[in-house]
Amino acid sequence: MAGGLSPAATPGAELGVRNARRGQRAAWLLLGPPSLVLTLLFMVPIALMLVTSVTDPRLSLAHYQRIFTVPLYTHVMLNTFVTSLIVTALCLVLGYPVAYVMTRRTDWVSTLLLTIVAMSFWTGFLVRTYAWLVVLGSKGPVIAAYHALGLGGSPPKLLFTSFASTLGMTHILLPYMILALFAVMKKIEPDHLKAAASLGARPRAAFREVFLPLSLPGVVNGSLLVFVICLGFFVTPILLGTPRDMMISQLINQQIEELLAWGFASAVAVVLLVATGIILAVYNRFAGLDRLWG
Amino acid sequence: MGLSLALLVALFLLLPIAIVVPMSFSTAISFEFPPPGYSLGYYAKYFTSEEWLHPTLNSFVIALGATALTMLLVVPAAFGYVRYRFRGKAFVNLLMMAPLIVPHVVSAVAYYGFLGRVRLTGTLLGVIVAHGVLAVPVAFLVITATLKGFDRNLERAAMSSGAGPLRTFFHVTLPVLRPGMLVGALFAFLSSFNEAVVVIFIGGREASTLPKKMYESIRLESDPVIAVVSTLLVSAVVLGVLLSTFMRRRPANAT
Numbered sequence: 001m002a003g004g005l006s007p008a009a010t011p012g013a014e015l016g017v018r019n020a021r022r023g024q025r026a027a028w029l030l031l032g033p034p035s036l037v038l039t040l041l042f043m044v045p046i047a048l049m050l051v052t053s054v055t056d057p058r059l060s061l062a063h064y065q066r067i068f069t070v071p072l073y074t075h076v077m078l079n080t081f082v083t084s085l086i087v088t089a090l091c092l093v094l095g096y097p098v099a100y101v102m103t104r105r106t107d108w109v110s111t112l113l114l115t116i117v118a119m120s121f122w123t124g125f126l127v128r129t130y131a132w133l134v135v136l137g138s139k140g141p142v143i144a145a146y147h148a149l150g151l152g153g154s155p156p157k158l159l160f161t162s163f164a165s166t167l168g169m170t171h172i173l174l175p176y177m178i179l180a181l182f183a184v185m186k187k188i189e190p191d192h193l194k195a196a197a198s199l200g201a202r203p204r205a206a207f208r209e210v211f212l213p214l215s216l217p218g219v220v221n222g223s224l225l226v227f228v229i230c231l232g233f234f235v236t237p238i239l240l241g242t243p244r245d246m247m248i249s250q251l252i253n254q255q256i257e258e259l260l261a262w263g264f265a266s267a268v269a270v271v272l273l274v275a276t277g278i279i280l281a282v283y284n285r286f287a288g289l290d291r292l293w294g
Numbered sequence: 295m296g297l298s299l300a301l302l303v304a305l306f307l308l309l310p311i312a313i314v315v316p317m318s319f320s321t322a323i324s325f326e327f328p329p330p331g332y333s334l335g336y337y338a339k340y341f342t343s344e345e346w347l348h349p350t351l352n353s354f355v356i357a358l359g360a361t362a363l364t365m366l367l368v369v370p371a372a373f374g375y376v377r378y379r380f381r382g383k384a385f386v387n388l389l390m391m392a393p394l395i396v397p398h399v400v401s402a403v404a405y406y407g408f409l410g411r412v413r414l415t416g417t418l419l420g421v422i423v424a425h426g427v428l429a430v431p432v433a434f435l436v437i438t439a440t441l442k443g444f445d446r447n448l449e450r451a452a453m454s455s456g457a458g459p460l461r462t463f464f465h466v467t468l469p470v471l472r473p474g475m476l477v478g479a480l481f482a483f484l485s486s487f488n489e490a491v492v493v494i495f496i497g498g499r500e501a502s503t504l505p506k507k508m509y510e511s512i513r514l515e516s517d518p519v520i521a522v523v524s525t526l527l528v529s530a531v532v533l534g535v536l537l538s539t540f541m542r543r544r545p546a547n548a549t
Contacts (some may be wrong), residue, residue, distance in 0.1 A: 023378040030374030031386055034367040038389050041427050045408035052407055094303045101300035113304055115539050120307040122531045124488040126508040127524040131310040133512060134317055134465065134521075137328040141313075174307060187322065232397025234491045235505075239512055249399040249491075256495075262407070271405040276397055289391070 001147075048271075049266045054265030063267035073251070077271075080247045083166060083237075084230035090170045091177040091226045092219065099218070100211075101182035103188070114182075121175035129236045132168045133159065135238075165241030169233055176229065177222040184218030221292055224283055228276055248272050311528060317521035324516055340522040349507040350523075353487055356503060360486040361479050363426030366368065368433040375434075376441040392430035400494040401428065409496050416498025424492050429482035436481055440474025469510050 040283075053063055067073045102113045134140055136158040146155045158164055188211060196206035236248040243250065248268060255265035280289060314325060318336060320329030340346050368390075375386060395402065405424045406415065414420030448470060452462040468475075488504035497506050504523060511517040 005542070024380050027378035027380040028372045030370040030378075031380075034371040034388055035386060037367055038392070038427065038430065040398045041361060041423055042393055042401075043389075045404035048407050048411070049400075049404040056542055091511070094306070097296050097299040098303050101296055105297075105530050111539065113300060115535055116304045116308055118535045119528075119531055120311065122484065122488075122535065123311055123528055124490065124505060126490055126505045126512075127314065128311060130508065130512060130520055130524055131314050134313055134325045134327050135390075137325045137327075139324065140324075141327050144328075154350075174303075228397075232399045234399045234402075234494075235509060239509070248458050249397075252399055252403060256403070256406070266403055273400045276395070276400075280395060290387075 001044065028140060050270055052263055053266035053270050054263075058264070063264045064271070066264070067267060067271055073268075076246045076251050077088040079245050083162065083245075083247060084227050086166055087169045087173060087230045088223050088227045090166075091174050092223055094170070095174055095177035095181055095222065096219075099178050099185055100215075101180055102178075115194040117175050117178050117182075121179065125172055125235050127254060128172050129168055129239050132164065132236075132240055135239060136164050136167075159240065160242050160243045161239060165237045165245075165247075168236045168240045169230060171228045172236060173229060177226050180222030180225055181215065184221065185215050188214045206278075215289075217287070220283075220287070224279070225292060231276060232272055314521050314524040314528060317518070318525040320518060320521065322518065325518065336519050336522045340519050342378065343519065346519055346523065347503045348505065349504050352418065352421075352501060353503040353505075356418060356493075356501070357483045357486040359422035360425035361482045362430055363422060364429040364482040365475075365479055367426070367430055367473070368437055368482075371432060372437040372441055376438050389503060390434045391431045393428045398428070398489070399492040399539070402404050402492040405492055406495045415496050416500050418501045420496055421493055421501045421503070425486035425489055426482075428489065429485040432485055433478040433482045436478040437471075437474060440471055440478070443474075444471060493517060 014054050030255055054061060067077070098113055098117070102110050102117075102154070138159070140158075142158060143155045192214070193206050196210045197203070197278075201209065232249055233247065234253070237247045237250050238253060241247070241250065244256070248271075252265050252272075254266050255261040255268065280292075283289065283292065316329055316332075317325070317327060318333045319334065320326065321331040321333045321385070322329055322336060338450075371390060375383070388395075401424070405420075409415045409420045409424070415424070425524075444467070448466050449462050452466045457465065487503075488505065489503075490509060493501075493503050493506045494509055497503060502510075504527075508520050508523060511520050
């Protein structure tokens with residue numbers, strides 16, 4: 001019985017040191033094997049890709065030089081950046097009111113919205129991309145409505161454009177934004193708003209001066225999450241977009257699938273990885289990365 | 295005004311997904327909405343087509359295998375991470391979260407090169423390994439959160455009543471943590487089941503999954519059977535979400 005009670009229940013400086021040492025050993029016994037496996041099965045593949053990017057077909061930095069000097073590729077980089085910004089902005093504008101209503105209402109409306117957002121969140125990217133293919137397709141409801149309204153001439157081309165790709169990505173990433181906003185907003189004390197009201201603030205002023213500033217961490221988290229996912233978005237730009245306005249992942253896909261250019265594709269992937277890493281490192285410096293996933 | 299705006303956005307989220315349901319009962323040979331006629335033809339085709347059933351089975355096998363691998367890595371790691379103070383903690387955290395930080399398309403390129411070298415591209419094992427690793431961060435987040443909320447006095451009480459460490463672990467610690475572990479495993483399963491980038495690169499023909507098959511069916515042939523698959527997947531999601539909403543609204547049943 002005494003043995004069972006001992007270490008945790010009897011504090012003491014000497015025991016503390018011994019515990020700490022025993023703790024180190026136990027910690028590494030538990031963490032060592034998983035860390036080793038993750039290193040072997042994740043870090044090593046990434047490192048090999050880095051090596052490929054400077055050795056395939058021969059040892060040089062030529063791939064990187066091409067990425068940053070050939071207009072075709074700088075255009076891809078710029079287009080990826082701008083598209084991601086647009087999608088992030090759209091998600092924020094569309095997502096904020098939803099998260100706000102979800103937070104402020106306590107009745108069935110809140111449950112309904114949360115249920116819809118959750119359903120959308122868990123529905124796979126492929127299902128939702130396919131759905132947009134139907135909606136925007138030449139035999140889809142939008143074009144049908146165009147004809148029904150008697151708008152003359154040939155209908156606009158919707159599918160396989162940057163518009164379709166941007167719309168699809170916004171639709172897919174919106175739930176991420178809403179959930180990130182909601183996570184922060186639901187912690188805002190309703191009493192703060194009541195206090196503002198009792199001090200004479202109109203609802204609009206109370207929102208602007210109290211709720212909005214307190215919700216900003218959610219805005220930052222959601223925007224960062226959406227932006228970073230968007231930078232490397234694969235399926236939707238390929239299926240809904242156009243090769244004329246490629247995003248980074250379309251370029252990677254094209255280089256591997258059509259040209260079998262391993263070294264160059266790896267270099268593009270490394271650039272994407274570094275860009276993502278820099279953005280997250282900056283966020284980590286100011287807010288701490290753990291908060292992003294929380 | 296806020297309310298109507300929110301409901302409009304909710305419709306924007308919902309309607310495009312809902313459209314796959316009527317599409318699945320269509321008689322059209324391409325993606326046509328509204329459908330020219332209704333039948334169960336594409337359901338019959340899905341349930342008899344090896345081309346679709348094989349990836350469906352693969353999806354389940356791979357997701358189960360990946361979940362097992364993820365849990366094998368994450369459960370000991372989470373215990374070590376939450377319960378002990380040690381040097382290099384921040385580094386371990388970064389290592390566990392790395393597959394979430396690295397964009398999936400980058401992991402896909404890396405795995406294509408790596409698995410090619412060890413001759414595992416196009417095999418179930420190759421995809422299981424990749425998916426198992428990629429699901430580590432989400433399971434790690436869930437299970438460390440559960441562990442942080444665990445009241446260690448329960449263990450102390452068991453030990454002081456004479457239970458040994460193993461007995462305490464299996465009779466006290468594990469049962470209390472089980473809901474959190476199950477959620478972690480479920481997230482790992484869904485992460486693999488929905489994963490569509492890495493598997494497109496490394497799955498090949500033999501280890502193709504549903505998302506990969508859907509991707510190829512859109513790109514190459516516009517096969518309307520995809521509407522059936524989408525409808526089945528959406529139904530599963532709707533069922534799951536409604537079930538979890540229903541359960542959350544009855545806190546008395548928490549245990």
